[in-house]
Amino acid sequence: MKIEISDYNGTKVFGISGDIDMNSSPELRRELLDLVVRKVPVLLVDFKGVSYIDSSGIATFVEGLKGMMPYGGRLKFFGIPQGIREIFSFSKLDRVFEIYPSIEDAFNR
Amino acid sequence: MGLRTHYGDREILKSISVTIPRGKTTVILGGSGCGKSTFLKHIIGLLKPTSGSILIDGKDITGMKEAELNEVRKRMGVLFQGAALLNSMTLADNVALPIREHTGLNESTIQIMVRMKLDLVGLSGFEGFYPSQLSGGMKKRAGLARAMALDPEFLFFDEPSAGLDPVTAAGLDELILRLRNVFRMTIVVVTHELPSVFMIADYVIMLDAGEVIFSGSLDDLRASGNPRIQMFLERKPEQESYSPDDYFRIIAGE
Incomplete structure (x- = not known):
């Protein structure tokens, strides 16, 4: 897994590629919680390059969202491949996370 | 390939050669004592065969040392007949156990995974x-939640419906189907419950007296002309294997 942090019109973007699994989730958690601690108001997560996510990856995002909620932070996903979308849907988390088709949609809403 | 095994002098599996397809649900079917649970225990590396090999991703697990075999086992989840939960632990701790044992994940991540x-x-x-x-x-x-704790690629069920009422058993079958569809898991189910077989199986391997008498799709199974298969599907009892005279000699101890 690779994480690239960039900026889109002043909003932080997490570009993730590769597998988010039990080996890589701890790194994702470190990067994510680092931003949560700094109370980043909106975080856009680009899933286009994600080939696989397991339950540890999903749990890590749940933890991130849980940390953002008290200060009104928003965690927005976009570019989720169909297979990964099904996993979110199966876990009923497609109704918990904000999921958008593109970075523009995620940024504007 | 060519899997043979014995309990003492008794040959249980008689040179079995089958392929289990990836990403599908394979049901291992057969009557009581046909060797299907023994076969499963070999696939998951709990028993060593007398001869033959078991290839996972081209690697033979029968000759592996325990440490190497444990790496393979991490990719497997098993739901045993009795669920094999640890009675002294809560359900959360039962499910968390393999995650704590085999990963370096933070406890707060583990707790979310357990609840999921x-x-x-x-x-x-x-x-x-x-x-x-x-x-x-x-x-x-x-037990299934614990079997799935490490998001296994291969999920094995030993008689999942045994002891369950039909509604609960159907619910478990439904879950097996969803797991295959969403997670593309390779699922192997040992059972003799025909309703389950027709609901979940993509591929069927049928054993009889330690031999493979069928492997193929459900449609091929239904169409098979093999009398043993037809007897099983039509739930016909076995014919007496010996005459009254033979029976007398057996019980009289002659």
Whole structure:
């Protein structure tokens, strides 16, 4: 897994590629919680390059969202491949996370 | 390939050669004592065969040392007949055990994973319960949550419907189907429950007296002209294998 942090019109973007699994989730958690601690108001997560996510990856995002909620932070996903979308849907988390088709949609809403 | 095994002098598996397809649900079918549970125990590396090989991704697990075999086992989840939960631990700790044992994940991540797994099997809110406080069906589902703790590529079920009422058994079958569809898991189910077979199987391997008498699709199974298969599918009892005279000699000890 690779994480690239960039900026889109002043909003932080997490570009993730590769597998988010039990080996890589701890790194994702470190990067994510680092931003949560700094109370980043909106975080856009680009899933286009994600080939696989397991339950540890999903749990890590749940933890991130849980940390953002008290200060009104928003965690927005976009570019989720169909297979990964099904996993979110199966876990009923497609109704918990904000999921958008593109970075523009995620940024504007 | 060419799998043979014995319990003492008795040959249980007689040179079995089959392929289990990836990403599908394979049902290993057969009557009581045909060797299907023994076959499963070999696939998951719990038993060593007398001869033959078991290839996973081209690697023979029968000759592997314990450490190497443990790496393979991490990719497997197994739901045993009795669920095999640890009675001294809560359900949450039972499910968390393999995650704590085999990963370096943070405890807060593990707790979320545990709640996700228990919810997946309809046991949300039972985290603090002990196995003795659960019904048979709930124990099975808790066992499944633990089997899925490490998001295995291969999920094995030994008689998942045994001891369950038809509604609970159908619910478990439904879950098996969803797991295959969403996670593309390779699922192997040992059973003799025909309703389950027709609901979940993509591929069927049928054993009879330690031999493979069929492997193929459900349609091919139904169309098979093999009398043993037809007897099984039509639930016909076996014919007496010996005459009254033979029977007398057996019980008279002659």
